[in-house]
Amino acid sequence: MDSVDEMARQRNVSIARLQGLEVATISIDCAKPVDVGFYAKEKARFVNPLSWLPKAEIRPGLFAYGKQAPNVAHAVAADSDLCAALDVLLTRYAFAVEWCDASLHARVNTWTGTIDGDSTGGERFLSNLETVARRLGDIAQGRSQVGANLSTRAFGPTWFRNRAMVGGLLTGFLGAFLFLFAVIGFSALRRMMH
Incomplete structure (x- = not known):
């Protein structure tokens, strides 16, 4: 077979x-x-x-x-x-x-x-x-x-699945960018305080 x-x-x-x-x-x-x-x-x-x-x-x-x-x-x-x-x-x-x-x-x-x-x-x-x-x-x-x-x-399941995937990617990139921005900002603030 x-x-x-x-x-x-x-x-x-x-x-x-x-x-x-x-x-x-x-x-x-x-x-x-x-x-x-x-x-x-x-x-x-x-x-x-x-x-x-x-x-x-x-x-x-x-x-x-x-x-x-x-x-x-x-x-x-x-x-x-x-x-x-x-x-x-x-x-x-x-x-x-x-x-x-x-x-x-x-x-x-x-x-x-x-x-x-x-x-x-x-x-x-x-x-x-x-x-x-x-x-x-x-x-x-x-x-x-x-x-x-x-x-x-x-307008059905595939339309929503595609948008959800794009939204998930954008959310991930935005989250990574905000995290990086917060780390850099925190480091700069620490240097200014010392």
Whole structure:
């Protein structure tokens, strides 16, 4: 049996491994700005800092969030294969699946499971990820049973994650600058007092 990395390469999926997190990314046939997240109710154990974003129920236990969520949820709900694949990803592997423009990201917490941690060695995960990407591409291209209005502003989990990362970097630099400024000022003050 091939390794999960080899199977991923064959399906044009990239897997990034960070401490405690695996992120699988696959491209979607989409030229429109999209920023929507998907989650399953039972996987939403932790407090979601983005819980105030618009949410839409796709099916019982399956949700979309982000400004475009209501439009996307309606189109996703009409595709039973897409719903089934999302359900498998979100209940067995990923805590979140996010569609950002022409990419689909599945975020897997390695403390609760891994991409290749089942009897298929990752085949089930990758197959369902591929199905979700293909079906979302159909929605984006207007080839699905129900269309989704993607003309609303893309404002969802990826937008906030990017801003949080930039904000964290800026806060770190500002903190280091203020610390250095305080140390230099304290040294100068000590010299003046002696």
